[in-house]
Amino acid sequence: NLSSDYYTKTCPEFEETLVQIVTDKQIAAPTTAVGTLRLFFHDCMVDGCDASILVASTPRKTSERDADINRSLPGDAFDVITRIKTAVELKCPNIVSCSDILVGATRSLISMVGGPRVNVKFGRKDSLVSDMNRVEGKLARPNMTMDHIISIFESSGLTVQEMVALVGAHTIGFSHCKEFASRIFNKSDQNGPVEMNPKYAAELRKLCANYTNDEQMSAFNDVFTPGKFDNMYYKNLKHGYGLLQSDHAIAFDNRTRSLVDLYAEDETAFFDAFAKAMEKVSEKNVKTGKLGEVRRRCDQYNDYKG
Ligand code: HEM
Numbered sequence: 377n378l379s380s381d382y383y384t385k386t387c388p389e390f391e392e393t394l395v396q397i398v399t400d401k402q403i404a405a406p407t408t409a410v411g412t413l414r415l416f417f418h419d420c421m422v423d424g425c426d427a428s429i430l431v432a433s434t435p436r437k438t439s440e441r442d443a444d445i446n447r448s449l450p451g452d453a454f455d456v457i458t459r460i461k462t463a464v465e466l467k468c469p470n471i472v473s474c475s476d477i478l479v480g481a482t483r484s485l486i487s488m489v490g491g492p493r494v495n496v497k498f499g500r501k502d503s504l505v506s507d508m509n510r511v512e513g514k515l516a517r518p519n520m521t522m523d524h525i526i527s528i529f530e531s532s533g534l535t536v537q538e539m540v541a542l543v544g545a546h547t548i549g550f551s552h553c554k555e556f557a558s559r560i561f562n563k564s565d566q567n568g569p570v571e572m573n574p575k576y577a578a579e580l581r582k583l584c585a586n587y588t589n590d591e592q593m594s595a596f597n598d599v600f601t602p603g604k605f606d607n608m609y610y611k612n613l614k615h616g617y618g619l620l621q622s623d624h625a626i627a628f629d630n631r632t633r634s635l636v637d638l639y640a641e642d643e644t645a646f647f648d649a650f651a652k653a654m655e656k657v658s659e660k661n662v663k664t665g666k667l668g669e670v671r672r673r674c675d676q677y678n679d680y681k682g
């Protein structure tokens with residue numbers, strides 16, 4: 377039921393408005409792209425792309441966005457979606473869903489930071505549910521085993537190949553020190569033939585020396601080209617510049633190594649694979665028809681009584 381011209385008749389200004397706002401926001405706040413890409417991924421892995429992650433908690437119910445793993449999602453990502461929704465509601469009220477806005481914004485931001493053109497379709501409805509308890513087990517964590525991480529992607533219908541391509545998103549953005557502290561402060565989880573580059577590890581120890589007091593401290597996921605969507609992430613892994621334990625591990629696991637080699641050699645192969653996998657993520661399990669609604673506010677269901 378999704379289509380690329382879903383809003384052509386009902387909201388012809390949707391795309392132009394979205395691109396304008398996304399562009400202004402990314403220039404004013406350059407971390408918008410990374411935050412929005414992660415927000416998209418965390419929405420879509422939990423019950424499909426349905427803006428379940430945008431709903432605010434109420435005194436009665438803690439929503440997805442307050443699940444532990446989602447707490448670090450940056451405000452700028454939520455903000456760009458709110459801005460687009462507000463502008464689009466003025467032009468065509470009650471037509472464009474929040475889930476379509478999140479998907480469209482992510483697509484535009486990826487190409488703004490140098491990534492591939494992703495062809496996304498529209499027509500998703502927004503969820504009638506957002507529950508922090510639905511998040512557990514659907515998103516991988518950096519210190520999980522490769523078996524566990526693969527099984528999480530597979531239970532969402534994603535292959536090992538798609539997983540390796542999607543994690544290439546770590547070519548941009550940051551991770552807080554606590555996400556990789558165990559790797560740099562006690563060498564407990566080095567599990568590849570290549571260890572973390574010692575100079576890199578020393579720099580990270582310096583950066584994160586005070587991380588238990590200063591929880592905001594974070595490092596670039598891709599130390600060489602942190603703001604550019606390219607295939608540098610895969611090149612880094614092979615030389616011990618992977619930041620998270622999970623990043624490092626995919627370069628040396630038998631099931632994933634050859635794909636890392638391919639994407640490190642051939643950026644076009646990575647871009648094609650990333651775009652295809654992202655399209656798949658954006659379409660799986662989406663709600664259409666009566667299974668959802670077009671929210672008037674992205675952070676509230678339409679029947680919200682306060
Ligand atoms: C093995 C699977 C994955 C694991 C274990 C993982 C884990 C993480 C962690 C721990 C962070 C740091 C969060 C923080 O400290 O604020 C992060 C950041 C990020 N992740 Fe992943 N991730 C995975 C896959 C993905 C995928 C598939 C995507 C998107 C398609 C993605 C997109 C991002 C982005 C863009 C950031 C940077 C966010 C920012 O700078 O605000 N990740 N990831």
Ligand SMILES: [Ca+2]
Binds near residue numbers: 418421423426
């Ligand atoms: Ca969702």
Ligand SMILES: [Ca+2]
Binds near residue numbers: 601602604606609
């Ligand atoms: Ca990069």
